[in-house]
Amino acid sequence: MFIATLLTSPETPILNRETVESLRNAWGGGDARWLDPGVAAEFPxxxxxxxxxxxxxxLQSLKLDLAVQPGAGRKKQLLIADMDSTMIRQECIDELADEAGVGAHVAGITARAMNGELDFEAALRERVGLLKGLPESVIAGVIRDRITLMPGGTVLLNTMKAQGAYTALVSGGFTAFTAAIAARLGFDENRANTLLVADGKLTGMVADPILGKEAKVTALEEITTRLGIGADQVIAVGDGANDLPMLHRAGTGVALHAKPKVQAEAKIRVNHGDLTALLYLQGYAREEFAA
Structure with a gap:
């Protein structure tokens, strides 16, 4: 059995019964189940x-998302999430670069790297090099004043953890940011790259080895081994090209508001829902969400 899930943004609950029933009839599906009226519904x-x-x-033109996936084992025991433009709205390195006066240049490199047009490691080293001399204290200010959470993240974490799931924040960004975001949202662990500092200033270098796309898969495999579960029990979410191997390896890989290359290769794409989409995709109804 498979499950088709239709969903949209909780901020604009425009999913109507006519659309759900029309698709269900066209595909010969079973009875529809409303997970959240106006927001999410599913049928077998x-x-x-x-x-x-x-x-x-x-459906994209109607601001609706659609996913079809196996019905068995949808509720996962491990969440692995990217951070930048996934759990938060921003790219941390772009915000630091803006403080250093090279924001537009670095943002351009970031966009190309996240779409898979540039080698991730080389692009990261180039961008970090442009931050040389920036006071380390700027990081705390960026986290306080510039970083905002992606909608639905707190509910996603709280709900999955209430059901006994383990959660990991695995980023190609920096530990100074993942530590703060993981603590704010309640992740069980976090992994990222380390910015090197000397005399209170960024050196323009990042510690080796670089945590890139291979390291995200390694994190998934190490954590599942430690927990004694398979990759089929993982739901992963990300938006950049460096997330693709992780999304492919996970039982459920979700490209959230992702770059074009990622959308072209990912099996599940969410462009209109927020992070609660990951709960609907697992079959959770709104009344099961943990505040």
């Missing part, structure tokens, strides 16, 4: 329809 399918991708594209 015997097979994956041949036109899933076309329907997904058609």
């Amino acid at each position: 399918l015997a097979n994956v329809p041949d036109n899933v991708d076309q329907v997904w594209h058609d």
Whole structure:
């Protein structure tokens, strides 16, 4: 059995019964279950329809997301999440670069790197090099004044942890940021790169080895081994090209508001929902959410 999930942004609950029933009838699905009126609904399918991708594209113009996945084992025991532009709205290195007066230049490199147009490690070293001499104290100010959480993150973490799941924040960004965001949201652990500091200033270098796309897969494999579970029990979320191997390895890999290259390769794409979409995709109804 498979499950088709339709969802949209909780801020604009525009999913209507007509749309759900029309698609259910066209695909010969079972009875629809409303997970959250106006926001998310699902129905069972015997097979994956041949036109899933076309329907997904058609629904995008209506600001609706669609996913079809196996029905068994949807509720996961491990959440692995990217940080920048996933659990938070910003790219931390871009915010630091703005403080250093090179914001636009670095943001351009970041955008290309996240779309897979540049080698991640080389692009990271280049961008960090442009931060040389920036006072370390600026980091705390950026976290306080510039960083905002992606909607739905707190509910996602609280709900999965209430159900016994383990949570890990795994970022190609920096530990100075992941430590703060992990503490704010309640992640069980966090992994990222380390900015090197000397005499209270950034040296323009990052500690080796660089945590890139391979390291994210390694984190998934190490944590699942430690927990004694398989990769099929993992839900992973990210937006950049360096997240793709992790998304492919996880039982459920979700590209959230992702870059074009990521959307082209990911099986599950969410462009309109927020982080609570990961709960709906697991079959959680709104009344099951932990505040």
